[in-house]
Amino acid sequence: xxxxxxxxxxxxxxxxxxxxxxxxxxxxxxxxxxxxxxxxxxxxxxxxxxxxxxxxxxxxxxxxxxxxxxxxxxxxxxxxxxxxxxxxxx
Amino acid sequence: xxxxxxxxxxxxxxxxxxxxxxxxxxxxxxxxxxxxxxxxxxxxxxxxxxxxxxxxxxxxxxxxxxxxxxxxxxxxxxxxxxxxxxxxxxxxxxxxx
Amino acid sequence: xxxxxxxxxxxxxxxxxxxxxxxxxxxxxxxxxxxxxxxxxxxxxxxxxxxxxxxxxxxxxxxxxxxxxxxxxxxxxxxxxxxxxxxxxxxxxxxxxxxxxxxxxxxxxxxxxxxxxxxxxxxxxxxxxxxxxxxxxxxxxxxxxxxxxxxxxxxxxxxxxxxxxxxxxxxxxxxxxxxxxxxxxxxxxxxxxxxxxxxxxxxxxxxxxxxxxxxxxxxxxxxxxxxxxxxxxxxxxxxxxxxxxxxxxxxxxxxxxxxxxxxxxxxxxxxxxxxxxxxxxxxxxxxxxxxxxxxxxxxxxxxxxxxxxxxx
Numbered sequence: 001x002x003x004x005x006x007x008x009x010x011x012x013x014x015x016x017x018x019x020x021x022x023x024x025x026x027x028x029x030x031x032x033x034x035x036x037x038x039x040x041x042x043x044x045x046x047x048x049x050x051x052x053x054x055x056x057x058x059x060x061x062x063x064x065x066x067x068x069x070x071x072x073x074x075x076x077x078x079x080x081x082x083x084x085x086x087x088x089x090x
Numbered sequence: 091x092x093x094x095x096x097x098x099x100x101x102x103x104x105x106x107x108x109x110x111x112x113x114x115x116x117x118x119x120x121x122x123x124x125x126x127x128x129x130x131x132x133x134x135x136x137x138x139x140x141x142x143x144x145x146x147x148x149x150x151x152x153x154x155x156x157x158x159x160x161x162x163x164x165x166x167x168x169x170x171x172x173x174x175x176x177x178x179x180x181x182x183x184x185x186x187x
Numbered sequence: 188x189x190x191x192x193x194x195x196x197x198x199x200x201x202x203x204x205x206x207x208x209x210x211x212x213x214x215x216x217x218x219x220x221x222x223x224x225x226x227x228x229x230x231x232x233x234x235x236x237x238x239x240x241x242x243x244x245x246x247x248x249x250x251x252x253x254x255x256x257x258x259x260x261x262x263x264x265x266x267x268x269x270x271x272x273x274x275x276x277x278x279x280x281x282x283x284x285x286x287x288x289x290x291x292x293x294x295x296x297x298x299x300x301x302x303x304x305x306x307x308x309x310x311x312x313x314x315x316x317x318x319x320x321x322x323x324x325x326x327x328x329x330x331x332x333x334x335x336x337x338x339x340x341x342x343x344x345x346x347x348x349x350x351x352x353x354x355x356x357x358x359x360x361x362x363x364x365x366x367x368x369x370x371x372x373x374x375x376x377x378x379x380x381x382x383x384x385x386x387x388x389x390x391x392x393x394x395x396x397x398x399x400x401x402x403x404x405x406x407x408x409x410x411x412x413x414x415x416x417x418x419x420x421x422x423x424x425x426x427x428x429x430x431x432x433x434x435x436x437x438x439x440x441x442x443x444x445x446x447x448x449x450x451x452x453x454x455x456x457x458x459x460x461x462x463x464x465x466x467x468x469x470x471x472x473x474x475x476x477x478x479x480x481x482x483x484x485x486x487x488x489x490x491x492x493x494x495x496x497x498x499x
Contacts, residue, residue: 006193072416073254
């Protein structure tokens with residue numbers, strides 16, 4: 001069971017790494033914030049799997065914090081969403 | 091009994107991870123921000139939800155199980171609202187280009 | 188290779204990739220998003236190193252607050268066209284060389300650690316029970332090294348004073364220029380009404396649980412700060428002017444109560460910041476409660492920035 005949970009966590013981590021590609025490619029800033037959402041949910045999943053794999057309930061508190069803070073950060077970044085035709089090299 | 095519980099966990103967590111994969115593939119391959127957003131909501135709802143259901147039998151006590159469920163509800167709720175905000179931002183910038 | 192080692196290797200690889208992306212990305216928005224994601228994933232590293240308290244703090248500060256601080260800095264740079272100035276090649280070469288040197292030094296130190304590193308952890312755990320606390324990190328923060336904790340909270344206030352000192356003379360005492368959403372947005376208002384009660388509950392739970400499980404005043408305070416910032420960004424409440432009385436009172440209540448408890452140690456126990464034998468835990472919890480409030484207000488005002496305009 002522990003090995004299986006770690007394997008599942010590895011899989012979710014790989015998915016998150018693939019989501020990073022969307023951050024780099026864009027093209028709109030809103031796409032990048034989408035990826036942050038994926039990484040937030042993926043991070044929560046990884047932490048919950050780790051909590052069950054290592055039988056450490058305290059890790060669920062980290063997942064709770066991550067859920068709250070990922071939302072907060074997405075809202076903060078959305079103040080700055082610019083139109084996709086504006087230059088982004090500033 | 092323990093064997094049946096373990097099988098349940100394996101099946102649920104695997105299905106959840108499959109939905110994670112589906113959402114990520116959608117994020118990478120769909121042509122437009124709004125379609126990618128639609129793919130991503132599957133991750134929050136079904137992906138995390140199935141993983142949480144699979145981990146419920148492994149949780150320690152009623153409090154642990156409640157915490158797992160409330161984390162899922164929180165991620166769903168905030169994910170849904172932030173998705174609406176992202177869609178609104180995309181529409182506004184689309185209208186002005 | 189067992190699955191947990193594979194997971195750690197994968198995690199390290201992803202983090203290095205994110206760091207490289209943040210450095211080489213074109214455009215400050217991409218770099219900021221990647222840096223923030225780096226902070227969020229670093230929390231998983233701390234969890235794998237069995238440092239759950241640090242993971243909680245990393246998520247809150249590294250993921251949330253630092254990201255917002257950098258966002259504010261980037262927007263000010265754009266406004267003043269400061270980002271048009273690029274760092275010269277010698278400067279970047281020196282920065283890169285310094286990073287490589289530090290990495291090599293860290294590698295040598297980690298490789299050269301003795302088999303059983305010298306540590307005070309067993310002695311600390313043994314004596315923890317007499318203070319009534321269950322969390323060894325809380326024990327270190329409030330019993331063994333309480334002076335450090337007190338000084339850290341004062342340093343936070345000094346940092347805030349430093350940020351405020353960046354204001355122009357005529358704006359002193361006014362309202363900080365936190366960038367808020369320009370138009371009131373019904374979806375955002377809904378979020379700012381639904382999420383803060385959850386966040387405040389989580390923040391209080393974090394502080395309360397810190398006595399016996401990972402958590403503490405700092406983590407709880409940071410969640411409270413994030414919720415208050417959310418309310419201000421959605422324009423449900425205005426950013427308060429920095430000379431408002433309740434703001435100043437909340438800022439100092441934490442360090443003041445902690446200092447008071449420390450001075451009472453002269454009277455009721457042996458020395459400064461010593462606790463009377465049976466009353467250690469209640470005193471520590473009172474100090475932590477006040478500190479949670481102060482840290483929340485301090486961090487939120489740090490992110491809000493220096494005052495920019497006077498009250499109307």
